[in-house]
Amino acid sequence: MKFDISEKLAMVNVIDSVIVADGEVHKGEIDALSKLMEIIDFDSNFLIQARTIDTEQSIVILNGMPQEKKDRLVKILEDVALSDGFFHEKENDVINHIHKSIGNV
Numbered sequence: 001m002k003f004d005i006s007e008k009l010a011m012v013n014v015i016d017s018v019i020v021a022d023g024e025v026h027k028g029e030i031d032a033l034s035k036l037m038e039i040i041d042f043d044s045n046f047l048i049q050a051r052t053i054d055t056e057q058s059i060v061i062l063n064g065m066p067q068e069k070k071d072r073l074v075k076i077l078e079d080v081a082l083s084d085g086f087f088h089e090k091e092n093d094v095i096n097h098i099h100k101s102i103g104n105v
Contacts, residue, residue: 001072007065008042010058011073012050014098018080021091026084036076059101070102 003011015036019029037043042050062073077098081091 001069003040003069006061007069008040008046009050009053010061011040011076012042012047013053013055013058014062014073014094015076015080016047016051017055018077018091018094021094022088023090028083028085029080032080032083036080059098062098063102065102073102074099 015033019025019033033047062070065073074095077095081087081095
């Protein structure tokens with residue numbers, strides 16, 4: 001599935017939000033992010049750029065995506081949250097906020 005540049009920036013922004021939500025970055029999360037770099041096609045410089053975007057701005061962009069892309073994003077966020085072996089409550093809160101905000105509840 002191809003994502004345009006703004007969708008990628010928004011996705012990487014919210015993926016990063018899930019990774020840092022519990023205050024710790026675990027090895028499993030780093031590994032998951034590395035795999036996503038290949039799948040979504042972005043690099044570490046792109047991640048730095050994505051971190052400069054406001055999460056609410058990202059949500060506006062993500063909300064405009066077709067349902068198929070939203071479904072893919074939800075799966076990615078859940079996989080990232082579980083990549084460290086534990087679904088932290090703060091990660092769950094971030095994912096639920098994104099779900100509701102993009103109309104994917």
